[in-house]
Amino acid sequence: MKLSVSRRSPRFYAILAAALAGLITALSLFSSFIDAWDRTDAGEIAVVRHGGWFGDRNIRSIIDPSSSLRWTGMWGVVHKYPAQQRFYTITAAANRGDRPGVDVVDTPSSDGVQMGIEGTFYFSLNLDHKVISDFDNRFGTRTFTGADGKARHAYDGDQGWSTFLDQIIRPVIDNDLREQIGDFRCADLVSSCALVQNNPNAQNQGTPANANNSNIAKIQDAINQSLEADLKATLGDDFLVNVRFNLVRITLPNDVQDAVNKAQAAYAQVSEAQARVAQAQADAAANAARQKGYEACPACAQIDIMKAIPPNVTTFAPGAGFAVTPGTPTTKPSS
Structure with missing residues (x-):
């Protein structure tokens, strides 16, 4: 027993192929139609150029910032640039x-x-x-x-x-x-x-x-x-x-800045040394003036010596039979 297999004619396949091609073309055209609309945000401006296989590449239009949807043409090319500072x-x-x-x-x-x-x-x-x-x-x-x-x-x-x-x-x-x-x-x-x-x-x-x-x-x-x-x-x-x-x-430059830092440190050390010299000169001048005053007033020297005695010293004996001992309270013997 033979099975019969139905065969479709070549015309059917040709129609099917044409229908698929038409569908693809329609979808492509629809997509291109959707893409042929564009707009700009507040911070941009657009330059629209012609496109497509057979079109030129000249400028078609300019879309200002914050625009509504604009027709840019089928297969148009849009170049967007910043419009703000x-x-x-x-x-x-x-x-x-x-x-x-x-x-x-x-x-x-x-x-x-x-x-x-x-x-x-x-x-x-x-x-x-x-x-x-x-x-x-x-x-x-x-x-x-x-x-x-x-x-x-x-x-x-x-x-x-x-x-x-x-x-x-x-x-x-x-x-x-x-x-x-x-x-x-x-x-x-x-x-x-x-x-x-x-x-x-x-x-x-x-x-x-x-x-x-x-x-x-x-x-x-x-x-x-x-x-x-x-x-x-x-x-x-x-x-x-x-x-x-x-x-x-x-x-x-880093090497110059390093040299500056070292120079500033050196100048700081020089300034510190100069300050010490100035202090020493001031101390020497003060001592000389003080000594001159003692020569004019010997008693003043002794007074300053007494003032300089630390409070924890109980007896001060500078020599020559001279001694000072802070007095201590005495108590009378009981009868």
């Missing part, structure tokens, strides 16, 4: 700056001492639509390599933005700091620097602390005046606005 920190405190680990700007003073500069750079991204479009054309279409060796776009979250700042903005800051620090001597900025330089009167010729602060303020003002113009010249436009740099601290 941002900052870039240079600090020796590990893991607190924008670079991992300890990070300071090392630059020489006018007298050749390497100095460590710490500070914070504040700025905002220019949100003008034309300017932000130019910014995306210049910097959003390329990648930047971070300290970890990974390439990122400027719009790839905080890491991407920090990598962009580190490669493009940080060199401008470093250059401005070197130019300004190079106009001052080490002691003009850190008074203790005078202790380790070739100056026999260094202890008394260091720049006062208030003068140091004034010089640091001058450097900060000069940087703020030049930094925005330098950034425009480097980037090609006013992409960054409200630029301000706060110079937080100027430090000496």
